[in-house]
Amino acid sequence: MPHEPGPAPTAAPGTANAPATWRRVARLFRPHRWAILLVVLLVGVFSALGAALPLLTQAVFDRALFGPGGPDLPLLAEFATLAALAAAVMGAADLAQTWLAARTAQSVVHTLREEMFGRLQRMPLAFFARTKGGEVQSRLTGDTAQVERAVRDTLPEALAGVLGFATAGAAMVALSVPLAAAAVLLAPVVLWVSSRSGRALGRLSAVSQESRARLSSIAAERLSLGGVTLARVHGRQDDERAAFAGESRGLARLQVRAGLTAQLVLSVAHVFFMVTPYLVFLAAGLARDVSAGTLVAFVALQSRLYQPIGQILGTVTDLRSVQGAFERVFGYLDLPAEPHPPASGGRGPGALAVRRVTFGHPAAGGPGRMALRDVSLDVPAGSAVLVVGRSGSGKTTLGHLLAGLHLPAEGAVLVDGSEVRGPRPGRVCVAPQEPFLFQGSVADNLRYADPDAPADALVRACEIAGIHERIAALPDGYDTFVGERGALLSGGERQRVALARALLSDARVLVLDEATSALDPLTEREVVRAVLAARRGRTTVVVSHRFAALDCFDLVVALDGGRVAEQGAPAELRGAPHGLYARMLRAQAVPESPVVGSGHDRPA
């Protein structure tokens, strides 16, 4: 029996295990191992030539400029050619390395982004009900961008730092061991300061990242049409602004502290960078036999020694926050997604059977809060079914179970005898109460159900949904842009466009989940009638609070507290005066009132 996956976590759980994270990162990069090897090789060439150039400077000083025979111009020209060649090779190596690293970074990040998007698409609906929209976006774009920067910049820089340090150190030792010892004398102090600041920077970066996610979440929610309207209606704009400003100020403070901490490392490195040449000169004075060329080469190499230290330490800091970004991305990739539903196995006539289904929403708080209990139904193919019941009685939940949007904890839902294990596009379609229209034209939104639908099919579906004339009257007809989430249309127009889209899917089972609730009762009745009249053997389940076109239904199912209170033909249930259906019918028939007057329509 399929089960709805357990409660969806609101945040991706980090793997919180550094070696495991990095092993997984390594697996991610395995397909790019040759490109990475080439990057290492190119960085190695760059660093080795970088360390060799000061040795050339030594030779220029000691042999070509101040040699025993005075300046040697041909030798100088030879050295200049060599330096130009080395610089050209270094430039080419750097360019190739940058290109390869960027290509690898983009490829890995693209794969991660695509996998994440695919995984998120298959998350249980409960996940989206509980997770902040901004958080998902921040993972999908912010964290992957951080991973991209790491691969493109941080890792090559770390490599360049290590190789630069090793080659510069080796060149110094080759020149003079006592001078090399003097040059690295202060390195431990720089290392100590940098590592402490690095840890602080790592913490600051993690907190900043969280703050950024909160900021984008506030902006996404509160700067939406609904959010702005709500704030205006309740006069809460200043509070909204203050909440945003509070978070933004906090982030600004964090950024200033991060900038200061990073500068501290640079300042300390700078002080030692200034002092170290004098230590080298002192050592040279003590050694006595050191040439001027060797000293010049040493001073040049010293910058190549301290720069890598900064690079390596910066990288260690970056790697900590990159590890966090990888953990968050992997956390999302590891969330339990719903399985892909098995192939639908043909269209079938559309018979529905619900067998002793019990279901509770994961977020509802345990088995005591089941939305449906022990529900059983049999709906012959082609029937028109009306599902009624008080608010919260489980009508929408039943519709979602029929469409495979939820899977029952107990019991089974069967369409044409086969168990529903997930959504079945083309077989069961839902038109929801809150329609989702995306940015694009009316036609784009309609063709989401059937990309190849010809124009007359769009018109036919819209005629049935009672919206064709309205669309035709829009400035660009079916090509009119509907705005974000269809904001340029009215609620009732949005619902009818979404209904027309559902009709275009030509599913064998159509569930209208209060899909016409925003319409006036007269229009609603016309639309429901038209949908039922045009069903041509399609099973149609209408979930509604308002009873429109009652004479068109074959079966009425009344839900009460998640259980089926009654089911039967409309006339049969109407004849049971104490039944839920009859009571609801009576409640909707507005009684004559001496104060208000009458004249309202009775239900059809």
Ligand SMILES: Nc1ncnc2c1ncn2[C@@H]1O[C@H](COP(=O)(O)OP(=O)(O)OP(=O)(O)O)[C@@H](O)[C@H]1O
């Ligand atoms: N995503 C959810 N998470 C937790 N509980 C939920 C969720 N959706 C619905 N519920 C709960 O399940 C029960 C049934 O909800 P459902 O939406 O199916 O009722 P309904 O009959 O369609 O209500 P209405 O007529 O008000 O739309 C309610 O108690 C509701 O609070």
